[in-house]
Amino acid sequence: MIWELIREVTLQLISGLDPETQRVVLITVLTLYMATMSTTVSSLIGIPLGAFIGMRKSQLFLLFRVFTHSLYGLPPVIAGLLVYMLLSRAGPLGPLGILFTPTSMIVAQCLLITPLITGISASAVDSLPKNIEDTARSLGANRIDLIKTMLYEARLGLFTAVMLGFGRAISEVGAVIIVGGNIKWHTQVLTTSIVLETQRGNFNYALTLGAILMLIALIISLVLTIAQKKKGSNLRSLLIKGGGKG
Amino acid sequence: MKVEVKGLSKRFEDRLALDDVGFQVPEGKITAIVGPSGSGKTTLLRIINMLDRPTKGKLVINGKDPAKNGHSQVLKKMVMVFQNPVMFNRSVIANVSYGLKVRRVDKTKVKDRSEKALERVGLGDRAGQYAPTLSAGESQRMAFARGLVLEPELMLLDEFTANLDPGNVALLEKLVMDYNKDSDSTIVLATHNLYQAKRLSHHCIFLFDGKLIEKGRTKKMFSSPKDPLTKKFLSGEIAW
Numbered sequence A: 001m002i003w004e005l006i007r008e009v010t011l012q013l014i015s016g017l018d019p020e021t022q023r024v025v026l027i028t029v030l031t032l033y034m035a036t037m038s039t040t041v042s043s044l045i046g047i048p049l050g051a052f053i054g055m056r057k058s059q060l061f062l063l064f065r066v067f068t069h070s071l072y073g074l075p076p077v078i079a080g081l082l083v084y085m086l087l088s089r090a091g092p093l094g095p096l097g098i099l100f101t102p103t104s105m106i107v108a109q110c111l112l113i114t115p116l117i118t119g120i121s122a123s124a125v126d127s128l129p130k131n132i133e134d135t136a137r138s139l140g141a142n143r144i145d146l147i148k149t150m151l152y153e154a155r156l157g158l159f160t161a162v163m164l165g166f167g168r169a170i171s172e173v174g175a176v177i178i179v180g181g182n183i184k185w186h187t188q189v190l191t192t193s194i195v196l197e198t199q200r201g202n203f204n205y206a207l208t209l210g211a212i213l214m215l216i217a218l219i220i221s222l223v224l225t226i227a228q229k230k231k232g233s234n235l236r237s238l239l240i241k242g243g244g245k246g
Numbered sequence B: 001m002k003v004e005v006k007g008l009s010k011r012f013e014d015r016l017a018l019d020d021v022g023f024q025v026p027e028g029k030i031t032a033i034v035g036p037s038g039s040g041k042t043t044l045l046r047i048i049n050m051l052d053r054p055t056k057g058k059l060v061i062n063g064k065d066p067a068k069n070g071h072s073q074v075l076k077k078m079v080m081v082f083q084n085p086v087m088f089n090r091s092v093i094a095n096v097s098y099g100l101k102v103r104r105v106d107k108t109k110v111k112d113r114s115e116k117a118l119e120r121v122g123l124g125d126r127a128g129q130y131a132p133t134l135s136a137g138e139s140q141r142m143a144f145a146r147g148l149v150l151e152p153e154l155m156l157l158d159e160f161t162a163n164l165d166p167g168n169v170a171l172l173e174k175l176v177m178d179y180n181k182d183s184d185s186t187i188v189l190a191t192h193n194l195y196q197a198k199r200l201s202h203h204c205i206f207l208f209d210g211k212l213i214e215k216g217r218t219k220k221m222f223s224s225p226k227d228p229l230t231k232k233f234l235s236g237e238i239a240w
Ligand SMILES: Nc1ncnc2c1ncn2[C@@H]1O[C@H](COP(=O)(O)OP(=O)(O)OP(=O)(O)O)[C@@H](O)[C@H]1O
Pocket: B012, B013, B015, B016, B017, B035, B036, B037, B038, B039, B040, B041, B042, B043, B044, B083, B192
C-alpha cells in the first residue's frame, strides 16, 4: 500500500524522462524503500532484543547470542526459500497474497538482518562500562529508565548496527530474487536487475546500476566513519552540525 | 532515613567479603567506614544501596525490609557516589541532571539545580564539556555534584576524595558537613584515610577482612580503641 503510493508519485514525478531512465529511478527508489523498511522493522525488533540480551550475563543468554551470531551467516537463498514456502499459495501465509511483492522482499530481508542488528546491539550494550548500569540505578533509574539509558549510552554501536543492516539489505540478491521474482517495474531492485542485465549482455546498464549501488554503500560507510570519529557527540549534532560537544 | 544491617555476609566465589556484619547507622549523622583495602567497605555500601544482595543477613530501612516493600521509593531517597565514578556519554550538565530527570523533576528546576550543584563543586564553567573528557579529580567532583543535587536523605560516599588535591578535598568535605547539618541527612562514607574519618565523622565503624571489629563514636574510637586490631590499624601498622 505504502509502496503503491510511493511508486505512483515517483512515476508521476519522472514521467518526462525516457523509459530506461525511469526504470533506473524506480529500481533505485524501490531498493531504498525495501532497505529502509526492512532495516526499520529489524531495528525495532533487534535493538530492544539485543539490549535485553546484552544486559544479561547468564549462560542462557550467552547461548542465545551464539545462536544469533550463527545466523549472521545464514545463506540468503535459504532465507528466500523459507519465506517463499511460507508465502506461496500453498504455504501457511499464502492467503495474504504477498509473494512477488515488495512486502515479501521486506519479510525475507528482516529474516536476514534482524539477527545482525540484534547481535551487534547486544555487543554494544554489553561493552559499556560495567558501572554505567550501577550508576544509573544508584541515581534512581527504574527498569525502564535503565533500558533507555543503556540504549542511549550505546547509541554509537546501535547506529552501527542499523547502518550495517541497511548495507546488507541493499546489497543482498539471493533472497529477494526468490521471493520478489525480479519482475520488471514491480519487484526489481538494484542487485537483481544487475543480475538480469548482465545475463542479457546489457553491461552498460548493469554498470550504471552498479555505480548507484556503490554510491549508496559509500554514503553509508562515510556516515559511519564520521560517527565513529566523533565518538561522544550525540547523533543529532553529528548529523546536523557534523559533530561537537554534548 | 533509618538504616540498619543485620548479620550481613557476602560471598564472592571462595572469598568472604563481608562476614556477619551488623550495625545501625545513626540517623542524621556522618558515619565513616574505615578499614584497609579489601576489607569490604565498597561491598557494604553497595548492599545498602541495593546494588548487590547479601548472601546472608538483611538490610532494614525505616523498619522494613526494602526488598519486600517496593524499594523503588526508598532508592529514590538515597544515592551512592562511587569510588571510581563513570560518566555517562553526555555533557557534564546532562550527567548532573540525570537523577533529577528520572525523578521527573520540573524541567526549569532541573537546569537551575544542576547548575548550582556544579558551581558548588567548582565546575560551574564546565556545564557544556563532554563528561568523559573530565580529569580524574574533575570527574570525582562531578560525581559528587551528581549525587548532591538530588538532596538525598541518605548519601553513600565511597572514597569520594581519593583523586583530589588538598584544596578540593577541603571543599568537598565542607560540602558534606554543611549538607549534613542543613538537611538532617544521613551520610555514610567509606575511606581508608583516617584523617578524613576523624575530620568528618561522628561515628566510626572499623572493618577488617570482612568483619566488623569495632564501632562507636569517632572521637572515642580514635583516642581509646578497644580492640588491639583497631589500635594497630590506627597507628598504621597494618599494611594490607
Ligand atoms: N564482584 C566481585 N567478585 C569477586 N570478588 C570481589 C568482588 N567484589 C569484591 N570482591 C572482593 O571482596 C573483597 C572486598 O572488596 P571491597 O571492594 O568491598 O573492598 P574495599 O574495602 O572497598 O577496598 P578498597 O579500599 O581497596 O576500595 C576484596 O577482596 C575483593 O577482591
